[in-house]
Amino acid sequence: MVSNISHYLNRFKACLKIDQTIRDGVVEELYTHLEDKRQELEEKGLSREEASKIAVQSLGSPELIAQQIYETHAQGSWKEALFSALPHFLVALLFTSYYWQNIIYVSIIVALTVSIAIYGWQRGKPVWLFPWLGYYLMPVVITGILLLSLPQGWGWIAALIYIPLALFVFIHIVRQTARRDWLYASLMLAPILVTLSWFSSLGTGNEFLTDSALWASLQTNALWIVISFIALAGATIAFIRLKPRRYKIISLLIPPLVISLSVIATSRGSIHPWGWLILLFSLFAFATPVWMQARAQG
Amino acid sequence: MNYGRELLKGNTDSLLLYLISREPTYGYQIVKELEKRSNGYFQFKEGTLYPALHRLERDNLITGKWQILPNGQQRRYYYITTKGQQALAARLATWQDFSTAVKAVMQAETI
Numbered sequence: 001m002v003s004n005i006s007h008y009l010n011r012f013k014a015c016l017k018i019d020q021t022i023r024d025g026v027v028e029e030l031y032t033h034l035e036d037k038r039q040e041l042e043e044k045g046l047s048r049e050e051a052s053k054i055a056v057q058s059l060g061s062p063e064l065i066a067q068q069i070y071e072t073h074a075q076g077s078w079k080e081a082l083f084s085a086l087p088h089f090l091v092a093l094l095f096t097s098y099y100w101q102n103i104i105y106v107s108i109i110v111a112l113t114v115s116i117a118i119y120g121w122q123r124g125k126p127v128w129l130f131p132w133l134g135y136y137l138m139p140v141v142i143t144g145i146l147l148l149s150l151p152q153g154w155g156w157i158a159a160l161i162y163i164p165l166a167l168f169v170f171i172h173i174v175r176q177t178a179r180r181d182w183l184y185a186s187l188m189l190a191p192i193l194v195t196l197s198w199f200s201s202l203g204t205g206n207e208f209l210t211d212s213a214l215w216a217s218l219q220t221n222a223l224w225i226v227i228s229f230i231a232l233a234g235a236t237i238a239f240i241r242l243k244p245r246r247y248k249i250i251s252l253l254i255p256p257l258v259i260s261l262s263v264i265a266t267s268r269g270s271i272h273p274w275g276w277l278i279l280l281f282s283l284f285a286f287a288t289p290v291w292m293q294a295r296a297q298g
Numbered sequence: 299m300n301y302g303r304e305l306l307k308g309n310t311d312s313l314l315l316y317l318i319s320r321e322p323t324y325g326y327q328i329v330k331e332l333e334k335r336s337n338g339y340f341q342f343k344e345g346t347l348y349p350a351l352h353r354l355e356r357d358n359l360i361t362g363k364w365q366i367l368p369n370g371q372q373r374r375y376y377y378i379t380t381k382g383q384q385a386l387a388a389r390l391a392t393w394q395d396f397s398t399a400v401k402a403v404m405q406a407e408t409i
Contacts, residue, residue: 025374026352029374032326032372035371058343058344059343060343060345061343061345062345064345065345065348065349068349071349072349
C-alpha cells in the first residue's frame with residue numbers, strides 16, 4: 001500500500017517541472033519535513049497512519065507548493081535569456097547583409113551551434129540549451145528533405161535509408177527533452193517550424209528546392225526572414241523571463257505559429273506539394289510535445 | 299481578505315531571514331520556532347515555507363547546504379549570506395520606522 005507521504009510526494013513530483021537535480025533536492029527536503037512531523041506526532045501517541053495523514057495535511061496542497069517553487073526556479077536570468085535567444089539573433093544576422101552567402105560566416109555559426117549544443121547536453125541540459133539544440137537538429141531534418149530532390153529516383157532510395165534513421169534520432173531527442181518538460185521540447189522545435197515554413201514557401205512550382213529559385217527567393221525575402229527570427233528571439237527572451245507557466249506557454253506557442261501562418265499566407269498559394277508536406281511535418285513536430293503532455297495528463 | 303494573513307505574507311521573508319541569521323536552521327525547525335516565538339500566532343500551511351526559502355536562496359540572501367545526520371538522514375540547513383545580513387538590517391530598520399509611525403498615528407487617534 002502506498003503511504004500518505006509517498007502519495008503526497010508523488011503528486012508533488014508530477015507537478016514540479018524543473019531541473020531534475022533541483023527537483024530531487026526539494027522532494028528530499030519535503031520528505032525530511034514530513035518524517036520529522038510524523039515522528040513528533042507518533043511520540044505524542046498517534047498511530048503511524050494518523051500521524052502521516054496529519055503531516056501531509058499540515059504541509060498543504062502539493063500542487064500549490066509545486067507551482068510556487070516552479071515560479072521561483074522557472075524565471076531564468078537575463079544572461080540565460082539572451083544566451084537562449086542568441087542563435088535566433090545569429091540566424092537573423094546571417095540574412096542581414098547577405099552573410100548567408102559567406103561560407104566562412106556560415107561555417108563559424110554551424111561550428112558554434114554544434115559545440116554549444118554538445119556542451120549544454122553534457123552539462124545537465126540547462127534551459128538555454130534548447131534553442132541551440134533546435135538548430136543543431138536542423139541539418140538532420142534538412143538533409144532528409146534535400147535528398148528528395150536528387151535526380152532520377154536516387155532521392156527516394158537515399159531518403160528511404162536516411163529518413164527512418166533521422167526520424168529515430170529526432171524522436172529520441174524530442175522524447176528525452178519532453179520528459180523533463182514539454183515546454184522545453186517546444187522551445188527546441190520553434191526554430192525548426194519557422195525555418196521549415198520559410199524553406200517550404202520559398203521554392204515555387206517545379207523549381208522547388210533548386211538553387212536558383214531558392215537563392216532568388218532568399219534575396220527577395222531577406223528582410224522578412226530577419227524580422228521573423230528577431231521575433232522568435234523576442235519570444236524566447238519572454239519565455240525565459242516570465243514566471244507564471246501559462247504566460248510561458250503563450251509566449252512560446254503563439255509567436256512561432258503566427259510567423260509560420262504569416263509565411264504561408266504571404267506565399268500566395270505558390271507552395272509546392274513537397275513544401276506542404278514539409279510544413280505539415282514541422283507543424284506536427286511542433287504540436288507533438290503538447291500532445292504528449294495532454295496524453296500524460298489524460 | 300484576512301488582514302493578519304496578508305501581514306504575515308508581506309513579512310515572511312524578513313521573519314525567515316531573522317531566524318536564519320540567529321543560527322543555521324532547517325525547514326521544520328523554522329516552523330516550530332516561528333510558532334514558539336509568536337506564542338502560536340503564526341500558523342500557516344507549512345508547505346508555503348519552502349517556496350519562500352527557495353526564493354531567498356535564489357536571491358542569494360541565504361544558502362542551503364545538505365548535512366548528513368548521525369542516523370544517516372539528510373537535512374538541508376540554511377545559512378544567511380552577507381547580502382542577506384545587509385537586507386535583514388535594512389528591513390529591520392524600515393520595519394521599526396514603520397511600526398513607530400503606525401503606533402504614533404493610531405495612538406493619536408485613540409486617545
